Amino acid sequence: MEADTKIRAKYLRALEEEHFDVLPGDTYVKGFLRTYAEYLGLDGQLYVDEYNSRFAREEEFPVQSPAARRPRPRRMESNFVVVALAGIVAVTILVVVAWKFGSSGTPTSADLLNGGTPPTTTHSSTTTGASEAQGPPPTHASRSAKLVLTADGGDSWLRVRARSATGDLLYEGTVQQGQAQRFTKWKRLWIELGAPAYLDAKLNGKPAKLPARPSIVVVTANGVRVVSTA
Numbered sequence: 001m002e003a004d005t006k007i008r009a010k011y012l013r014a015l016e017e018e019h020f021d022v023l024p025g026d027t028y029v030k031g032f033l034r035t036y037a038e039y040l041g042l043d044g045q046l047y048v049d050e051y052n053s054r055f056a057r058e059e060e061f062p063v064q065s066p067a068a069r070r071p072r073p074r075r076m077e078s079n080f081v082v083v084a085l086a087g088i089v090a091v092t093i094l095v096v097v098a099w100k101f102g103s104s105g106t107p108t109s110a111d112l113l114n115g116g117t118p119p120t121t122t123h124s125s126t127t128t129g130a131s132e133a134q135g136p137p138p139t140h141a142s143r144s145a146k147l148v149l150t151a152d153g154g155d156s157w158l159r160v161r162a163r164s165a166t167g168d169l170l171y172e173g174t175v176q177q178g179q180a181q182r183f184t185k186w187k188r189l190w191i192e193l194g195a196p197a198y199l200d201a202k203l204n205g206k207p208a209k210l211p212a213r214p215s216i217v218v219v220t221a222n223g224v225r226v227v228s229t230a
Helices: 009-016 027-040 044-055 074-104 109-113 120-134
Strands: 147-151 156-162 169-175 179-181 186-192 197-202 206-208 216-218 223-230
Touching: 009 027, 027 044, 027 156, 027 169, 027 186, 147 156, 147 169, 147 206, 169 179, 197 223
Parallel strands: none
Antiparallel strands: 147 179, 147 197, 156 169, 156 186, 186 216, 197 206, 216 223
């Protein structure tokens, strides 16, 4: 079982005897439970849910205080409506004034600075020429996140999915010391790290910094972003 699941025998024994304090943290427990259960032909998610209901810490399930659930006073809603109506009236007045002065041929401040009111046709042609000279805004094609994770200093469990927490499972298991896992064709990776302190990460050929504690991170070509920490 240790060879097939990549989980040390002492951790498998701890799972069987529910000695979860032997494992480094909740992230390890959940990952090992899922892997071990599925290896035995069982529903891994069922055992993870049972662990969450029996052993998860209270801070993982925050309860909203009664003050937060209290509805907002009607006075605030009324003030918002008044402000919105005032804004609509102000915009309407500005539109009417602009239309009136525009129809009467009154020069604008920009025209006065230029020494007169330029013809409408000349202004249009100048604007068109500037737009054609500038051309369309440049676009930047998104790059793939070429990530290499190498176990350095110890073994490290991890789970890697494409795009999101429910995306395709790319890898799940324990990276032995000295081994490496490469992910090169995905633009976004969702990674659960069991012992990131033992991992050396390189993103697009450059060193990338990982959190010190078991965490969930999102990796793109722009860098590593921590989603949550155990």
